[in-house]
Amino acid sequence: MHEYALAEAVLRAAARVAREQDLARVTRLEVAVGELQQISQELFERALTEVETASDPRLEGLEPTVTIVSAALQCRACGATFAMGEAAGEQGADEMEAIHFVPELAHSFLACPQCGSPDFEIEGGRGVTIAAMEGVTDDA
Amino acid sequence: MHEYALAEAVLRAAARVAREQDLARVTRLEVAVGELQQISQELFERALTEVETASDPRLEGLEPTVTIVSAALQCRACGATFAMGEAAGEQGADEMEAIHFVPELAHSFLACPQCGSPDFEIEGGRGVTIAAMEGVTDDA
Amino acid sequence: MTLDPRADGAAARLADVKRVIAVTGGKGGIGKSSVASVLALEAAGIGHRVGLLDLDLTSPSTHVLLGYPTAFPEEPFGVEPCDHAGVRCMSIAHFAGAHAAPLRGASVSSALLEILAITNWGPLDVLVVDMPPGLGDAALDVLKLIERAEHLVVTTSSRVVLDSVNRMLQLLMRVRARVLGVIENMQRAPSSAASELAGRHGVRCLGALPYDASFEDAAGDPERISGTSFASSLRALLPALNL
Amino acid sequence: MTLDPRADGAAARLADVKRVIAVTGGKGGIGKSSVASVLALEAAGIGHRVGLLDLDLTSPSTHVLLGYPTAFPEEPFGVEPCDHAGVRCMSIAHFAGAHAAPLRGASVSSALLEILAITNWGPLDVLVVDMPPGLGDAALDVLKLIERAEHLVVTTSSRVVLDSVNRMLQLLMRVRARVLGVIENMQRAPSSAASELAGRHGVRCLGALPYDASFEDAAGDPERISGTSFASSLRALLPALNL
Ligand SMILES: Nc1ncnc2c1ncn2[C@@H]1O[C@H](COP(=O)(O)OP(=O)(O)O)[C@@H](O)[C@H]1O
Ligand SMILES: Nc1ncnc2c1ncn2[C@@H]1O[C@H](COP(=O)(O)OP(=O)(O)O)[C@@H](O)[C@H]1O
Ligand SMILES: [Mg+2]
Ligand SMILES: [Mg+2]
Ligand SMILES: [Mg+2]
Ligand SMILES: [Mg+2]
Ligand code: NI
Ligand code: NI
Ligand SMILES: [Zn+2]
Ligand SMILES: [Zn+2]
Numbered sequence: 155m156h157e158y159a160l161a162e163a164v165l166r167a168a169a170r171v172a173r174e175q176d177l178a179r180v181t182r183l184e185v186a187v188g189e190l191q192q193i194s195q196e197l198f199e200r201a202l203t204e205v206e207t208a209s210d211p212r213l214e215g216l217e218p219t220v221t222i223v224s225a226a227l228q229c230r231a232c233g234a235t236f237a238m239g240e241a242a243g244e245q246g247a248d249e250m251e252a253i254h255f256v257p258e259l260a261h262s263f264l265a266c267p268q269c270g271s272p273d274f275e276i277e278g279g280r281g282v283t284i285a286a287m288e289g290v291t292d293d294a
Numbered sequence: 295m296h297e298y299a300l301a302e303a304v305l306r307a308a309a310r311v312a313r314e315q316d317l318a319r320v321t322r323l324e325v326a327v328g329e330l331q332q333i334s335q336e337l338f339e340r341a342l343t344e345v346e347t348a349s350d351p352r353l354e355g356l357e358p359t360v361t362i363v364s365a366a367l368q369c370r371a372c373g374a375t376f377a378m379g380e381a382a383g384e385q386g387a388d389e390m391e392a393i394h395f396v397p398e399l400a401h402s403f404l405a406c407p408q409c410g411s412p413d414f415e416i417e418g419g420r421g422v423t424i425a426a427m428e429g430v431t432d433d434a
Numbered sequence: 435m436t437l438d439p440r441a442d443g444a445a446a447r448l449a450d451v452k453r454v455i456a457v458t459g460g461k462g463g464i465g466k467s468s469v470a471s472v473l474a475l476e477a478a479g480i481g482h483r484v485g486l487l488d489l490d491l492t493s494p495s496t497h498v499l500l501g502y503p504t505a506f507p508e509e510p511f512g513v514e515p516c517d518h519a520g521v522r523c524m525s526i527a528h529f530a531g532a533h534a535a536p537l538r539g540a541s542v543s544s545a546l547l548e549i550l551a552i553t554n555w556g557p558l559d560v561l562v563v564d565m566p567p568g569l570g571d572a573a574l575d576v577l578k579l580i581e582r583a584e585h586l587v588v589t590t591s592s593r594v595v596l597d598s599v600n601r602m603l604q605l606l607m608r609v610r611a612r613v614l615g616v617i618e619n620m621q622r623a624p625s626s627a628a629s630e631l632a633g634r635h636g637v638r639c640l641g642a643l644p645y646d647a648s649f650e651d652a653a654g655d656p657e658r659i660s661g662t663s664f665a666s667s668l669r670a671l672l673p674a675l676n677l
Numbered sequence: 678m679t680l681d682p683r684a685d686g687a688a689a690r691l692a693d694v695k696r697v698i699a700v701t702g703g704k705g706g707i708g709k710s711s712v713a714s715v716l717a718l719e720a721a722g723i724g725h726r727v728g729l730l731d732l733d734l735t736s737p738s739t740h741v742l743l744g745y746p747t748a749f750p751e752e753p754f755g756v757e758p759c760d761h762a763g764v765r766c767m768s769i770a771h772f773a774g775a776h777a778a779p780l781r782g783a784s785v786s787s788a789l790l791e792i793l794a795i796t797n798w799g800p801l802d803v804l805v806v807d808m809p810p811g812l813g814d815a816a817l818d819v820l821k822l823i824e825r826a827e828h829l830v831v832t833t834s835s836r837v838v839l840d841s842v843n844r845m846l847q848l849l850m851r852v853r854a855r856v857l858g859v860i861e862n863m864q865r866a867p868s869s870a871a872s873e874l875a876g877r878h879g880v881r882c883l884g885a886l887p888y889d890a891s892f893e894d895a896a897g898d899p900e901r902i903s904g905t906s907f908a909s910s911l912r913a914l915l916p917a918l919n920l
Contacts, residue, residue, distance in 0.1 A: 273536065399773055567705040
């Protein structure tokens with residue numbers, strides 16, 4: 155459940171931005187999770203409401219939504235574009251678990267299906283990011 | 295005059311693209327030169343017509359145009375954005391000559407004017423690129 | 435809007451870490467990993483709560499030097515460093531095993547931030563960071579993300595090494611990083627190389643560690659390591675590092 | 678449209694270079710730069726036309742090892758490597774001097790391509806490339822930009838070195854790069870480490886170079902270098918490299 159640490163990071167970042175923007179409360183938080191991270195939508199939405207280490211009054215009652223973003227990979231050696239499911243390379247449970255922890259390890263285990271190179275760009279579908287955030291100021 | 299080697303690179307790339315796109319002749323070639331490179335517009339335009347090592351029938355009569363693109367730098371440490379003239383750091387003749395040869399050496403000699411960091415992004419104004427190219431096919 | 439929350443997470447994960455010592459030098463093969471590993475071991479040996487973070491993502495070494503296992507970490511909340519000889523250890527090798535990690539700079543940067551954002555160090559007196567060679571993404575990220583890091587610069591007396599370490603010191607001075615001092619490693623004969631280098635940059639020369647042929651054989655076994663003259667020399671330097 | 682013409686320029690600049698040998702290993706401090714420099718020197722000594730390209734942009738070493746001056750190069754058309762002891766040498770040190778080059782990966786990639794695009798090697802029998810440590814941008818770019826490069830893998834018998842060099846060999850095999858073989862450097866006692874490593878990846882073990890305490894003092898002076906046992910051992914390996 156290392157996703158709880160990532161959930162805490164999300165909530166801390168949201169609270170910081172709310173503070174910087176003088177928001178009294180955050181009303182909407184959309185989180186994008188890359189497919190490479192292999193985190194389930196339900197699990198991460200739950201984590202985002204359960205993590206208490208980042209509790210902040212500005213986030214009270216917030217129900218963040220999570221969207222999974224498909225991975226889009228492009229080979230730097232031959233130019234081919236491919237999805238995660240199309241990648242060549244070992245993709246057993248251990249390899250996928252490693253990528254779950256550190257998505258960059260895609261370069262250790264996945265490869266371009268056209269030329270076999272591990273030198274591809276992760277154009278999308280990596281990481282946990284805040285995609286949208288809305289809130290109200292005190293006087294609103 | 296190492297700009298002649300860069301001019302040759304430009305013409306070879308243009309000829310290759312023309313070949314790949316089955317162009318009989320290239321009629322327009324716009325070249326962008328980053329400010330960091332410190333290459334004069336006139337000189338590089340001349341180089342582009344004088345270099346013979348890259349002569350190719352598809353480029354005959356071509357008069358490439360050169361535009362200088364201002365450098366836009368953004369500090370990764372503190373976020374400040376700045377122009378080349380605003381950068382801190384040593385900027386004597388030797389330093390500028392080094393950057394003229396290898397523009398990335400901006401990181402050795404220039405620094406963020408706000409925090410002094412050499413860890414800035416070169417958002418624009420580096421390199422020699424083909425910005426636009428037009429041509430005609432045989433049957434046109 | 436696209437906001438990467440991992441720097442906020444990293445700050446939280448490091449909140450109970452009192453000091454961060456980055457063992458650095460710019461050049462490879464000068465003993466950064468050896469100094470980082472044995473420094474962590476010996477600091478733990480005198481009772482400090484110590485963590486060891488291996489940031490050489492393409493050539494991790496501390497698991498070989500200290501002999502800690504590279505199984506996937508426990509993940510009660512974030513991931514747990516593995517406890518080994520009193521040191522809490524975290525390395526990319528926990529995830530990649532013996533597999534190559536061909537990572538361009540932007541990926542090194544991202545992986546490093548991911549590891550910082552998920553590792554539960556808990557309360558530590560000191561986190562020792564083993565830096566990769568070069569003045570690239572990892573070096574620049576540590577300067578950016580862990581501003582309070584204290585840099586311990588390793589060198590040897592070799593000319594080619596001094597040339598590189600000089601470049602690293604230039605960078606550290608330029609960004610006004612906190613430099614603990616310079617240590618000369620693999621000393622075979624008295625030398626003033628390290629103190630001249632340190633003097634040139636106005637930082638302390640902390641002393642020398644002998645070339646110790648027995649270290650290679652001891653590597654992998656913390657108890658044998660602590661018996662080497664390399665380890666005892668490093669132990670003697672702990673007070674100079676306020677440890 | 679934005680098209681970077683430098684790869685086309687690089688191909689033109691390397692057109693009269695018959696072979697490219699990249700001296701690599703993944704780990705720092707194993708003697709890649711020493712092997713690359715002395716290999717270039719000795720190959721020139723037996724009459725080959727030789728170039729030496731230092732691709733360690735943050736810790737360039739070949740100028741220190743061979744002692745070539747680091748003034749700005751001549752630029753009759755592109756830039757001219759400096760001729761030194763029969764070797765045509767090019768390094769970032771020609772431009773940066775002793776200044777640090779704190780470069781993230783994308784900048785390493787760009788600087789490397791710039792240097793390849795402007796350097797006039799002229800006709801060469803072999804261009805020796807001194808690779809930086811790591812499996813990062815420079816390593817991946819050489820695989821991409823110079824597909825015909827033949828990789829000469831340096832290792833030592835140290836466990837921590839073997840672990841890293843193994844990762845480099847994994848990468849080379851995975852992308853089906855041309856591997857000339859493995860050389861064990863700094864050998865102090867007979868060892869089967871390099872041949873075991875080579876065997877595991879199905880490549881040749883080319884032999885060993887002794888640990889040579891006189892090499893450090895000879896560094897900087899080509900004539901003295903050629904008199905060391907390090908150089909004579911390397912000279913003996915030239916035929917195995919088809920030189
Ligand atoms: N003081 C020393 N005496 C003998 N061998 C050493 C000493 N310090 C390091 N070594 C050896 O030198 C090699 C490189 O050390 P390492 O710590 O991996 O360097 P770096 O991390 O700077 O690349 C290793 O084989 C290590 O065992
Ligand atoms: N065979 C050898 N005998 C003695 N010293 C060596 C030998 N090979 C390399 N060295 C020394 O080891 C150090 C590291 O060598 P270097 O070539 O810079 O390694 P790398 O390029 O792999 O980082 C240098 O001080 C060099 O003089
Ligand atoms: Mg798990
Ligand atoms: Mg000039
Ligand atoms: Mg190391
Ligand atoms: Mg080297
Ligand atoms: Ni998990
Ligand atoms: Ni010029
Ligand atoms: Zn491909
Ligand atoms: Zn700044």
